[in-house]
Amino acid sequence: MTISKIRPIRSYVLRQGRLTKYQLKGIKLLSPIYTIPFGNNVLEWENIFKSEKKRIIEIGFGMGHTTAEIAKIIRNSNFIAIDVHSPGVGNLLNIIKEKDIKNLRIIQHDAVEVLEKMVLDESLDAVHIFFPDPWHKKRHNKRRLVQQPFLELISRKLKKGGYIHIATDWDDYANWIIKLFEKNLIYKPRNSDFSKKPSYRPITKYENRGVNLGHQVWDMIFVKS
Secondary structure (H helix, E strand, O other), rough: OHHHHHHHOOOOOOOOOOOOOOOOHHHHHHHHHHOOOOOOOOOHHHHHOOOOOOEEEEEEEOOOHHHHHHHOOOOOOOEEEEEOOOOHHHHHHHHHHHHOOOOOOEEOOOHHHHHHHOOOOOOOOEEEEEOOOOOOOOOHHHOOOOOOHHHHHHHEEEEEEEEEEEOOHHHHHHHHHHHHHHHOOOEOOOOOOOOOOOOOOOOOOOHHHHHOOOOOEEEEEEEOO
């Protein structure tokens, strides 16, 4: 009897859409320079960036504008941004080149697999996740990225004192996330005011749309103790 491998539940659906000429040009010309291939090789940050700085991973960067701005603001850190969608990857590659951002690289792959196979335990200073898909229908909640196993995985990868910062404008998802953190005693909230946006995070186009619809924006920062 053949036993088929069960495919894990993904937190995303690949709806690539059509690449613009600008995005396609970025992928063709700049991927060899600014992207890191997925594989079983552990990330060697000092060799990738030619510098020793704090290490931050961002998961799911959309079109990359916010990611690029944060990398410019937090210059004492090196960033690896992870996403699966080609239009955003192409767009961010062009931004990195045009703005000469030296502390930012991209991996186009599933973030959970990247963390599992390419990131050493206790090697990260921070993980950023801004406006992940809330999968707001109850039957789809199982697709949400932030689940207890995911938080446990990140806790292994963070250094002591490292933090995870999650932003969302979906109240139900925010409460879901807070409850998960409360069950995981290794994390402590940096502060109790989840409505205060850190100065390093620019306001995104997605965020502005949510605010205009009357949504509250939550910035939840939890530190590994």
